[in-house]
Amino acid sequence: MAAFKRPGELSASAFGLSFADRDVGGAAAAPIYNMNERLALTEQRRRLPIYAHRTQLLYLIEAHATTVVVGETGSGKTTQLPQYLHKAGWTGGGRMVACTQPRRVAAMTVAARVAEEMGCRLGQEVGYAIRFEDVSTPGVTRLRFCTDGVLLREMMQDPLLQKYSVIMVDEAHERSLATDVLLGLLKKVQRRRPDLRVIISSATIEAEAIASATIEAEAIARFFDTSNVRRPVGHVEALPAEGQPPSRSPALMSLEGRMHSVQVHYLETSTSNYLQSAVEAAVAIHKEDQPGDILIFLTGQDECEAAVKLLEEEGRRLQRSRLKWRLQPVALYAGLPASHQLAVFEPSPRGVRKVIAATNIAETSVTLEGIVYVIDSCFAKQRCYNPLTGLESLLIAPISKASAQQRAGRAGRVRPGHCFRLCSEDDYESKLPATTVPEMQRSDLAGTVLQLKSLGIDNIMSFEWLAPPPAETMVRALEMLHALGALDGDARLARPYGTQMAELPLDPPLARMLLASGEMGCTAEVLTVVAMLSVQSVWAPGGRRDVDDAKARFAVAEGDLISYLNVWKAWEESGRSKKWAITNYVMHRSLLRAADIRNQLQAHLRRLGIKPSSALEGASAFDQEALATVRKALAAGLFINAAKLTDELQVKLSDQDDSGASIYRLVRSAGGEAAAAKLRIHHSSVLFRCRPQWVCFYAAEQNDTGWYEMRDILAIESGWLTELAPHMYRLAPVNTQMRR
Ligand code: CDP
Numbered sequence: 001m002a003a004f005k006r007p008g009e010l011s012a013s014a015f016g017l018s019f020a021d022r023d024v025g026g027a028a029a030a031p032i033y034n035m036n037e038r039l040a041l042t043e044q045r046r047r048l049p050i051y052a053h054r055t056q057l058l059y060l061i062e063a064h065a066t067t068v069v070v071g072e073t074g075s076g077k078t079t080q081l082p083q084y085l086h087k088a089g090w091t092g093g094g095r096m097v098a099c100t101q102p103r104r105v106a107a108m109t110v111a112a113r114v115a116e117e118m119g120c121r122l123g124q125e126v127g128y129a130i131r132f133e134d135v136s137t138p139g140v141t142r143l144r145f146c147t148d149g150v151l152l153r154e155m156m157q158d159p160l161l162q163k164y165s166v167i168m169v170d171e172a173h174e175r176s177l178a179t180d181v182l183l184g185l186l187k188k189v190q191r192r193r194p195d196l197r198v199i200i201s202s203a204t205i206e207a208e209a210i211a212s213a214t215i216e217a218e219a220i221a222r223f224f225d226t227s228n229v230r231r232p233v234g235h236v237e238a239l240p241a242e243g244q245p246p247s248r249s250p251a252l253m254s255l256e257g258r259m260h261s262v263q264v265h266y267l268e269t270s271t272s273n274y275l276q277s278a279v280e281a282a283v284a285i286h287k288e289d290q291p292g293d294i295l296i297f298l299t300g301q302d303e304c305e306a307a308v309k310l311l312e313e314e315g316r317r318l319q320r321s322r323l324k325w326r327l328q329p330v331a332l333y334a335g336l337p338a339s340h341q342l343a344v345f346e347p348s349p350r351g352v353r354k355v356i357a358a359t360n361i362a363e364t365s366v367t368l369e370g371i372v373y374v375i376d377s378c379f380a381k382q383r384c385y386n387p388l389t390g391l392e393s394l395l396i397a398p399i400s401k402a403s404a405q406q407r408a409g410r411a412g413r414v415r416p417g418h419c420f421r422l423c424s425e426d427d428y429e430s431k432l433p434a435t436t437v438p439e440m441q442r443s444d445l446a447g448t449v450l451q452l453k454s455l456g457i458d459n460i461m462s463f464e465w466l467a468p469p470p471a472e473t474m475v476r477a478l479e480m481l482h483a484l485g486a487l488d489g490d491a492r493l494a495r496p497y498g499t500q501m502a503e504l505p506l507d508p509p510l511a512r513m514l515l516a517s518g519e520m521g522c523t524a525e526v527l528t529v530v531a532m533l534s535v536q537s538v539w540a541p542g543g544r545r546d547v548d549d550a551k552a553r554f555a556v557a558e559g560d561l562i563s564y565l566n567v568w569k570a571w572e573e574s575g576r577s578k579k580w581a582i583t584n585y586v587m588h589r590s591l592l593r594a595a596d597i598r599n600q601l602q603a604h605l606r607r608l609g610i611k612p613s614s615a616l617e618g619a620s621a622f623d624q625e626a627l628a629t630v631r632k633a634l635a636a637g638l639f640i641n642a643a644k645l646t647d648e649l650q651v652k653l654s655d656q657d658d659s660g661a662s663i664y665r666l667v668r669s670a671g672g673e674a675a676a677a678k679l680r681i682h683h684s685s686v687l688f689r690c691r692p693q694w695v696c697f698y699a700a701e702q703n704d705t706g707w708y709e710m711r712d713i714l715a716i717e718s719g720w721l722t723e724l725a726p727h728m729y730r731l732a733p734v735n736t737q738m739r740r
Pocket residue numbers: 048071072073074075076077078079080109110113203367
């Protein structure tokens with residue numbers, strides 16, 4: 001390989017960005033395969049690091065109830081292990097192997113890859129299941145890739161997971177909320193089903209990270225140790241005798257690395273604009289004229305799209321220069337339409353250098369080929385729940401060192417690579433935490449508590465948590481479920497609401513409003529709203545003004561939720577026309593998906609014995625009473641998130657904005673942090689320029705400005721709060737104002 005110019009010189013000369021070098025080492029070994037040779041799939045599979053370990057892995061799985069597998073991204077854990085199990089007979093006798101993923105897109109792409117490798121149609125022997133989308137065939141599917149959330153939900157029908165012989169909990173290092181709950185439950189299941197095998201897999205890279213990831217893996221392994229004899233983690237047991245259960249002490253296996261070394265570079269001083277710096281670094285790398293795709297880690301969809309725009313401009317500017325490669329910027333984030341995602345995963349054509357601007361979705365869960373350079377902003381959006389306000393924040397925060405290591409590792413798959421961290425080495429050392437806080441400890445747990453209760457786990461506090469959530473979050477979840485009528489005064493599952501809400505695959509507030517619609521005679525309308533709230537986005541991205549104008553055509557003073565009803569009605573009247581959707585800046589794909597979700601939810605209601613009804617069908621467009629019925633049913637799920645307009649000073653959102661924002665305060669707050677939370681209407685809401693006195697909202701997030709911004713808003717009458725939730729609002733101190 002041609003000598004690579006020291007990146008320090010490269011960036012310094014080109015942009016005054018100067019990177020201090022640091023080689024993190026890593027075991028350079030023979031390439032996994034040459035990018036240019038298209039090896040037959042079987043040959044590719046043999047070259048994966050996991051292949052050499054397959055016999056030993058199968059032995060461990062046979063001999064131990066739990067096996068923890070640690071190996072870096074791309075070593076073949078997800079795609080190969082289920083296939084080895086299939087071949088070894090674990091899918092015989094009508095049983096299945098499940099492999100869980102924290103992310104939907106991972107479940108889908110991995111299943112597609114495995115189906116291709118096995119030469120079958122997706123949905124036959126190999127299938128996948130994500131919420132509201134099951135592409136598998138009962139009785140035929142043997143390997144089932146699903147989100148961790150889907151498997152949790154399955155446990156409510158089949159608590160011992162009898163359909164499965166092996167459960168592989170993949171990407172356990174991500175410590176998603178559902179993964180943590182699942183691990184706790186699987187430990188219980190294993191006591192009742194000694195034959196069930198659990199595989200826990202976790203990614204890691206490089207010596208340093210292996211050390212920390214292995215500590216995590218050991219903690220997980222120890223968590224699963226239910227044998228009475230204490231043995232060192234990693235102890236290998238003899239195979240169980242015929243008909244005997246396997247050893248209860250877990251096995252631990254590390255797949256040795258086959259990564260190339262990745263040289264890490266830091267900025268001399270941290271940048272204040274990582275987006276700009278990332279684009280500049282990408283262009284500098286490109287101008288070096290060495291082969292290899294570039295992967296940029298940013299924090300969100302907007303940033304990824306902005307980086308792509310900037311890089312496209314740069315690409316046009318560079319067109320006349322005599323570079324061997326042409327820049328092809330692409331974005332990769334969770335909400336990206338599938339057709340666009342394909343472009344990201346395709347290998348770059350000859351003469352093209354792909355620059356992928358991605359969120360942390362590209363950190364471990366999807367495979368990107370051909371990356372030689374990683375540019376890491378060292379930031380990510382982090383969701384954090386505050387039990388004191390009952391609201392979430394989504395703030396841009398420094399990632400952990402463990403994440404940064406994972407990101408760097410993406411550069412070393414095909415040849416020795418480079419990782420450019422857009423901060424100084426001092427800041428890296430001092431400002432980045434060692435590991436990411438598990439989602440369990442920073443999430444609203446109402447849904448989780450409800451699920452656990454319906455699985456018969458009454459004493460939530462004594463549940464075996466891998467990492468116990470904060471006590472305040474627990475208390476708050478119990479309070480919320482009680483307010484919604486799901487739990488009785490003794491915090492036991494209440495009938496009928498609690499059991500019915502647990503059966504619906506929805507957040508507790510959405511489940512509650514569906515149940516209310518049955519009683520109030522408007523299931524048709526509430527089903528539509530709930531389905532629309534369950535899809536990514538109804539409105540098309542793109543030119544804000546056009547979209548705003550289109551939105552205005554459907555907007556009503558009653559708020560976003562009722563505007564969704566208008567969109568739905570118009571789309572239905574157009575015969576669900578795609579052309580109609582395009583001309584109205586509405587995402588046709590989202591509506592189709594909403595229609596599908598709506599059907600599934602309707603079937604759920606039927607199973608619960610709730611009769612279909614409609615308040616608006618046949619009613620005149622001006623029938624305020626009929627509309628109030630629908631709004632009340634929606635409020636029956638959202639009353640906890642009620643906010644009132646204050647007469648506090650209005651603030652300007654930005655210099656371009658002439659409307660200003662009005663300040664809202666939570667109604668339920670009696671004092672403390674919740675009372676101090678300042679809310680305003682998010683610019684995406686149809687009510688952005690309106691000032692309704694009383695509102696309920698489905699979501700509010702604190703952003704980097706410190707404001708909580710409400711989305712998916714419903715305008716309400718104040719009297720409804722005391723009517724729908726007298727247990728919550730009768731004694732509230734704000735009551736006197738409410739009854740004016
Ligand atoms: O799970 P782990 O990260 O250990 O690896 P994997 O996802 O099983 O991927 C193993 C190999 O399969 C990768 O190195 C890719 O070459 C290939 N793969 C692919 O080409 N397309 C996918 N969607 C997934 C994997």
